[in-house]
Amino acid sequence: xxxxxxxxxxxxxxxxxxxxxxxxxxxxxxxxxxxxxxxxxxxxxxxxxxxxxxxxxxxxxxxxxxxxxxxxxxxxxxxxxxxxxxxxxxxxxxxxxxxxxxxxxxxxxxxxxxxxxxxxxxxxxxxxxxxxxxxxxxxxxxxxxxxxxxxxxxxxxxxxxxxxxxxxxxxxxxxxxxxxxxxxxxxxxxxxxxxxxxxxxxxxxxxxxxxxxxxxxxxxxxxxxxxxxxxxxxxxxxxxxxxxxxxxxxxxxxxxxxxxxxxxxxxxxxxxxxxxxxxxxxxxxxxxxxxxxxxxxxxxxxxxxxxxxxxxxxxxxxxxxxxxxxxxxxxxxxxxxxxxxxxxxxxxxxxxxxxxxxxxxxxxxxxxxxxxxxxxxxxxxxxxxxxxxxxxxxx
Numbered sequence: 243x244x245x246x247x248x249x250x251x252x253x254x255x256x257x258x259x260x261x262x263x264x265x266x267x268x269x270x271x272x273x274x275x276x277x278x279x280x281x282x283x284x285x286x287x288x289x290x291x292x293x294x295x296x297x298x299x300x301x302x303x304x305x306x307x308x309x310x311x312x313x314x315x316x317x318x319x320x321x322x323x324x325x326x327x328x329x330x331x332x333x334x335x336x337x338x339x340x341x342x343x344x345x346x347x348x349x350x351x352x353x354x355x356x357x358x359x360x361x362x363x364x365x366x367x368x369x370x371x372x373x374x375x376x377x378x379x380x381x382x383x384x385x386x387x388x389x390x391x392x393x394x395x396x397x398x399x400x401x402x403x404x405x406x407x408x409x410x411x412x413x414x415x416x417x418x419x420x421x422x423x424x425x426x427x428x429x430x431x432x433x434x435x436x437x438x439x440x441x442x443x444x445x446x447x448x449x450x451x452x453x454x455x456x457x458x459x460x461x462x463x464x465x466x467x468x469x470x471x472x473x474x475x476x477x478x479x480x481x482x483x484x485x486x487x488x489x490x491x492x493x494x495x496x497x498x499x500x501x502x503x504x505x506x507x508x509x510x511x512x513x514x515x516x517x518x519x520x521x522x523x524x525x526x527x528x529x530x531x532x533x534x535x536x537x538x539x540x541x542x543x544x545x546x547x548x549x550x551x552x553x554x555x556x557x558x559x560x561x562x563x564x565x566x567x568x569x570x571x572x573x574x575x576x577x578x579x580x581x582x583x584x585x586x587x588x589x590x591x592x593x594x595x596x597x598x599x600x601x602x603x604x605x606x607x608x609x610x611x612x613x614x615x616x617x618x619x620x621x622x623x624x625x626x627x628x629x630x631x632x633x634x635x636x637x
Contacts, residue, residue, distance in 0.1 A: 262310040263338055269305050274324045277302040281319055285431050288317040315339050327488050347371045347420040347430025355404050358438045362406035367394040367418045374423040411439035450532040453545055455504050458538045462506035467494040467518045474523040482515055511539035535627040546628040551600045554634045558602035561612045563590040570619040578611055607635030
């Protein structure tokens with residue numbers, strides 16, 4: 243879904259105390275929209291990336307939700323999502339303030355100064371509150387200092403400009419907790435998370451295995467995918483370059499699975515490519531991908547297994563290929579779409595194979611695609627192909 247506009251404004255409608263408060267909004271008009279996500283925070287700033295933000299409820303196409311009567315101030319926003327779980331931008335923020343609540347700090351704006359990726363950095367904080375306000379500043383959950391005068395800053399300021407410093411490579415959270423001056427009456431807080439230095443690349447998905455199930459030559463077929471990664475991993479499944487569905491639980495399957503093995507189907511006579519792109523659950527951090535090419539409606543060569551050997555992130559690597567086809571089969575190996583070499587005897591390897599061990603090498607930092615195209619020996623009769631994407635280096 244291509245979201246062509248921001249989600250409609252959220253309104254807070256107050257009804258009787260018995261029924262609480264209700265969020266309502268104008269419906270979105272996109273034809274493939276499925277429903278809405280309602281998020282809430284206890285602090286500002288309140289966005290999907292805020293540490294304190296959490297998903298409150300997932301709704302259908304209704305345009306209101308009763309939040310009850312929270313005991314403390316809460317902040318709310320919504321997004322819309324479609325059949326592929328694409329999510330729109332956030333609505334404006336709606337605030338619920340219970341009767342008798344302490345004064346609010348108003349709007350808080352945090353600004354990171356300097357360049358945390360390459361050098362010293364700091365954080366400046368401003369608020370629209372016109373009272374005499376002080377701030378207790380915390381670094382990674384520990385008190386750092388108290389700032390009694392605006393502007394408020396970390397690690398400090400000279401009254402005009404925020405100081406800067408280095409606090410250790412990795413992720414840091416700076417939090418400002420605001421009080422009326424010389425009291426313990428907290429009136430608000432806000433935090434920002436900063437990555438000092440370059441973040442480490444996410445670990446690889448481990449070994450990915452793709453297995454064709456069914457018989458593409460004569461009937462329905464599918465693809466079963468497994469990975470050795472022990473983490474919570476999701477996969478975006480693509481058919482012939484287009485997103486087919488998102489799978490959140492192993493085993494991963496195309497066109498789907500029943501929790502044990504891939505289901506099967508027919509998708510049109512001819513060649514098809516099925517690709518699995520793996521991510522850490524709930525993130526856009528890609529950790530690996532693999533694809534397999536299938537010929538529907540013609541003889542197949544059986545199961546092809548591709549295994550990446552070595553460590554592409556830090557050193558030489560290669561790819562080992564096997565097939566269950568009992569015939570005399572050869573393969574033409576391609577690197578990034580360019581012919582690399584033919585291999586006339588199993589096991590097949592890239593960049594080569596000495597019949598005992600797959601050779602390894604370096605081919606340039608970045609993503610590479612290694613493809614094996616299989617033929618009956620000494621013919622041009624293609625009987626199958628498979629490819630794997632490998633990221634060399636840490637970029």
